[in-house]
Amino acid sequence: MSASRLPDALLAAYRTGHVPTAAGREVRFDSNISQQQATALYDVVLELKPQLSVEVGLALGASTAVILQALADGGQPAKHHVLDPFQETDWHGAGLEMIRRTGFEHLCAFHSAYAEEVVPGLGPLDFAFIDASHLFDFTLTEFVLCDKKLRVGGLIGFHDLWMGAQQKLLRFILTNRHYEAVRLPTSAARQGRGRRALARLLRALPLARHVFNPKLLQPTTEEEYGNLFLVRKLREDDRPADGRHYVDF
DSSP: OOGGGSOHHHHHHHHHSEEEOTTSOEEEOOSSOOHHHHHHHHHHHHHHOOSEEEEEOOTTSHHHHHHHHHHHHHTSOOEEEEEOTTTTTTTTTHHHHHHHHHTOGGGEEEESSOHHHHGGGSOOEEEEEEOSOOOHHHHHHHHHHHHHHEEEEEEEEEEOTTSHHHHHHHHHHHHHSSEEEEOOTTSOGGGGHHHHHHHHHHHTSTTHHHHSOHHHHSOOOHHHHOSEEEEEEOSOOOOOTTSOOOOOO
């Protein structure tokens, strides 16, 4: 995929380092996915062709613009719900202005609200992208809410794996839920091959989970998965109702 498939408004932001606000002034374009990550995200959404998707966190609108472009290019009926209670107060409406400049407002429903106020009322989801507070408990809650609505085979994307809370979240998902990591061509996974090989050897040892640190057995670093990372739902949650299921992460 060529970067030319990204929206013109987004390409302009990458080029100039600034985006316009709803009031017409400019702010720095510095809280967003990179252009390389945007290209990878476009490819994923274009291939998936989600009919219903949700995004937690709008900010300056980079990932939203990418998702909307992919939905439009996919040529299927689609609706993308975007949630951000701080869009006006913290981001001065810059994300909403980005949406307007893409020309895909008809594909988007904006909610100035938290995930727990919106996601439970949505229909079955094919795709979710969570890039908001990054606090572990908040992001875990957002994942659980989206998982309850996500179809089997659907994807959930996250950003900023360099943060410890995001690494912990990914370890929880991969060890305690029926999800698999989705490898992106833009990830720096080649730097993590040694860690993965060592982890496979250690996991094969008897009582490995009782001896070694979970971080060593299930490495979740930016070098392995990339700063933009996605997981695919393999099947519905079937943990026993007695609440005793737990795998250290």
